[in-house]
Amino acid sequence: MQAQSSIKSDAHLPAQWHPALFDYLLRLGDDSLILGQRLTEWCGHAPALEVDLSLANIGLDLIGQATLFLELAGEVEGKGRNGDRLAFHRDVLAFRNCLLVEQPNGDFAQTMARQLLFSTYSHALFEGLCQSAEPRIAEIAAKAVKEVRYHAELAADWVIRLGDGTEDSSTRMIDGLDWHWRFVEELFEVDALEQPLVEAGIAVDRTQLRAAFDTRIAAVLTEATLPLPVYPRGIKGGRTGHHSEHLGHLLAVMQYLPRSYPDAVW
Amino acid sequence: MSREWPLWEVFIRTKGGLSHRHAGSVHAPDPELAMRHARDTYTRRMEGVSLWVVRSSDIVASDPAQDGPMFEPAEGKIYRHPTFYEIPDVVKHI
Amino acid sequence: MYTTELGKPDAKAPVAIGGEDPALVAAFEARVAADEFIEPKDWMPEAYRRTLVRQISQHAHSEIVGMLPEGNWLTRAPSLRRKAVLLAKVQDEGGHGLYLYCAAETLGTSRDEMIDALHSGKAKYSTIFNYPTLTWADIGAIGWLVDGAAIMNQVPLQRTSYGPYARAMVRVCKEESFHQRQGYEIMMALAGGTPDQKAMAQDALNRWWWPSIMMFGPPDDNSPNSAQSMRWRIKRDTNDELRQKFVDVTVPQAEYIGLTVPDPDLVWNADKGGYDFGAIDWEEFYAVVRGEGPVAKERMKARRDAWDEGAWVREAASAYEATRAARRAA
Numbered sequence: 001m002q003a004q005s006s007i008k009s010d011a012h013l014p015a016q017w018h019p020a021l022f023d024y025l026l027r028l029g030d031d032s033l034i035l036g037q038r039l040t041e042w043c044g045h046a047p048a049l050e051v052d053l054s055l056a057n058i059g060l061d062l063i064g065q066a067t068l069f070l071e072l073a074g075e076v077e078g079k080g081r082n083g084d085r086l087a088f089h090r091d092v093l094a095f096r097n098c099l100l101v102e103q104p105n106g107d108f109a110q111t112m113a114r115q116l117l118f119s120t121y122s123h124a125l126f127e128g129l130c131q132s133a134e135p136r137i138a139e140i141a142a143k144a145v146k147e148v149r150y151h152a153e154l155a156a157d158w159v160i161r162l163g164d165g166t167e168d169s170s171t172r173m174i175d176g177l178d179w180h181w182r183f184v185e186e187l188f189e190v191d192a193l194e195q196p197l198v199e200a201g202i203a204v205d206r207t208q209l210r211a212a213f214d215t216r217i218a219a220v221l222t223e224a225t226l227p228l229p230v231y232p233r234g235i236k237g238g239r240t241g242h243h244s245e246h247l248g249h250l251l252a253v254m255q256y257l258p259r260s261y262p263d264a265v266w
Numbered sequence: 267m268s269r270e271w272p273l274w275e276v277f278i279r280t281k282g283g284l285s286h287r288h289a290g291s292v293h294a295p296d297p298e299l300a301m302r303h304a305r306d307t308y309t310r311r312m313e314g315v316s317l318w319v320v321r322s323s324d325i326v327a328s329d330p331a332q333d334g335p336m337f338e339p340a341e342g343k344i345y346r347h348p349t350f351y352e353i354p355d356v357v358k359h360i
Numbered sequence: 361m362y363t364t365e366l367g368k369p370d371a372k373a374p375v376a377i378g379g380e381d382p383a384l385v386a387a388f389e390a391r392v393a394a395d396e397f398i399e400p401k402d403w404m405p406e407a408y409r410r411t412l413v414r415q416i417s418q419h420a421h422s423e424i425v426g427m428l429p430e431g432n433w434l435t436r437a438p439s440l441r442r443k444a445v446l447l448a449k450v451q452d453e454g455g456h457g458l459y460l461y462c463a464a465e466t467l468g469t470s471r472d473e474m475i476d477a478l479h480s481g482k483a484k485y486s487t488i489f490n491y492p493t494l495t496w497a498d499i500g501a502i503g504w505l506v507d508g509a510a511i512m513n514q515v516p517l518q519r520t521s522y523g524p525y526a527r528a529m530v531r532v533c534k535e536e537s538f539h540q541r542q543g544y545e546i547m548m549a550l551a552g553g554t555p556d557q558k559a560m561a562q563d564a565l566n567r568w569w570w571p572s573i574m575m576f577g578p579p580d581d582n583s584p585n586s587a588q589s590m591r592w593r594i595k596r597d598t599n600d601e602l603r604q605k606f607v608d609v610t611v612p613q614a615e616y617i618g619l620t621v622p623d624p625d626l627v628w629n630a631d632k633g634g635y636d637f638g639a640i641d642w643e644e645f646y647a648v649v650r651g652e653g654p655v656a657k658e659r660m661k662a663r664r665d666a667w668d669e670g671a672w673v674r675e676a677a678s679a680y681e682a683t684r685a686a687r688r689a690a
Binding site for chain 3: 033036037040041043044045046047048049050051052053056057059060063064066067070083084087088107108109160161162164165166168169172253254256257258261263264265266
């Protein structure tokens with residue numbers, strides 16, 4: 001896409017930052033990529049034609065974000081890998097997305113629960129990243145923040161309707177949230193790799209985003225007449241490559257063509 | 267079979283300064299989702315800067331069978347148009 | 361495209377239906393002959409209304425079912441760019457189905473009724489979507505050939521006599537302008553790629569060529585309602601005219617990328633300024649129309665499943681609004 005052209009080349013970032021920054025960009029790009037990939041699975045199968053178009057719009061935004069972040073990651077890495085190389089030629093252990101986005105679609109309630117949780121988090125994150133000391137990240141965030149805000153609002157609309165719709169839809173919504181709630185904690189974790197980037201003003205301190213997230217989710221769930229899920233323990237590991245069983249299957253499908261024909265250009 | 271979502275008419279302002287124009291319709295269960303469906307269906311190619319959605323059943327339309335009495339009487343009133351009046355060319359700014 | 365007459369001749373089909381005021385019929389025919397647009401609330405012969413509902417809903421069904429063969433490759437598109445483009449294209453097809461259902465609804469048939477007709481097998485859709493997409497090259501072939509054929513049929517429909525249909529087609533044609541180009545671009549990349557890729561491209565052309573030229577429908581001498589539809593400006597070119605035009609523009613495109621059209625009888629005829637081509641296997645066409653296409657069952661099952669599995673969502677949203685409305689009224 002228009003990846004490289006819209007990112008200004010920037011030489012001022014000292015080289016010692018590059019490995020951590022590369023990893024951070026993978027975290028951002030992989031989140032968008034994997035969730036975008038999941039949403040393509042809905043195409044042609046949504047509950048109504050209009051909803052099909054909405055889901056595809058979200059998917060397109062996410063694939064666009066993934067392209068920008070992964071192209072930039074390749075540039076920062078400096079080993080000649082571009083966005084496609086990173087998307088299609090890494091295995092499970094090298095993926096840095098959170099566990100939430102790789103969860104299966106399930107029914108529409110489960111998909112909307114995942115979207116609400118992820119987009120609400122992602123909106124807060126991108127708002128912060130608009131001020132990133134790394135201008136190329138700030139630039140992508142400025143574009144993405146408007147997209148994910150719309151995703152979060154759309155998902156909230158649906159969670160409210162399903163939560164306060166029929167008995168059946170309410171049960172499904174509760175199940176959908178329950179499935180995903182254990183992966184929320186991971187979203188707000190800052191590890192040793194990210195800490196220096198936070199201190200340098202390049203990354204956002206995710207721990208600081210949790211309070212606003214909780215407030216917003218509580219407001220949506222209250223309006224949806226849904227109970228706030230509780231979960232004793234957060235499941236983590238995505239940011240260091242330790243994923244759920246689902247990611248391997250997702251990658252097997254997504255990467256099959258470039259892997260089967262390694263010399264081909266598409 | 268459950269009730270079908272009602273139909274909404276979608277109007278788009280393509281840019282500032284222009285009126286909203288009819289673009290098409292969507293089905294949606296309520297006004298908020300009608301707006302989202304309109305946005306997701308009709309503004310994917312930067313077609314608009316403002317949207318209206320109106321429940322189709324709320325539109326009051328003229329009846330084509332009454333076209334004669336509705337619209338033809340206006341035809342005889344050419345004095346409403348500036349070309350009806352003859353003013354000599356030498357008279358300016360009028 | 362997807363608008364060719366797929367049914368067998370209907371004995372009691374067109375012209376005047378008993379009881380219609382001949383003066384109204386004559387006035388209607390005169391308006392259509394003068395290339396005026398007919399709008400939803402205008403008087404129209406019942407046969408015109410029924411023909412339109414059938415044609416527009418068939419067109420809409422084709423768009424919706426048409427999402428499936430290409431959707432089959434969304435999760436496996438080989439680059440980020442190809443993935444985004446394909447998702448945008450398949451989404452467009454959903455949008456086009458939506459515009460067309462809305463156009464048909466102005467004639468007094470609800471979308472649910474039309475979808476029921478599709479799911480019960482009463483309504484037809486384009487035969488082309490009953491063939492499987494086996495390799496990535498099929499995505500290229502569909503964009504290039506199927507969308508190419510579709511554009512040829514749809515462009516004249518922008519001037520079709522029924523206003524809402526014509527306006528929907530204006531939007532559809534504008535949006536579809538990239539569809540064929542992206543398909544041909546995929547084919548170019550494959551035809552110029554590795555031997556495996558080139559073989560993939562040729563195989564896709566071999567499989568999609570004949571079904572694509574069948575898309576224009578039966579030959580003119582066996583096209584049941586063509587004459588009436590032409591007179592009503594619901595259709596503006598004959599099946600054979602469009603088919604010839606398609607072959608003439610497509611053959612050089614295949615040659616340019618070094619692919620061979622799978623028709624040994626294909627030869628340039630200088631006298632008519634077009635290609636002569638081999639006989640079409642109409643038995644195959646009618647078998648697919650009858651629902652015997654290779655993946656017809658899969659396509660219908662996918663549509664029915666999506667509809668049935670979405671029922672609780674549509675119901676919940678309606679229930680939510682009903683509760684709110686009751687609260688507002690109280």
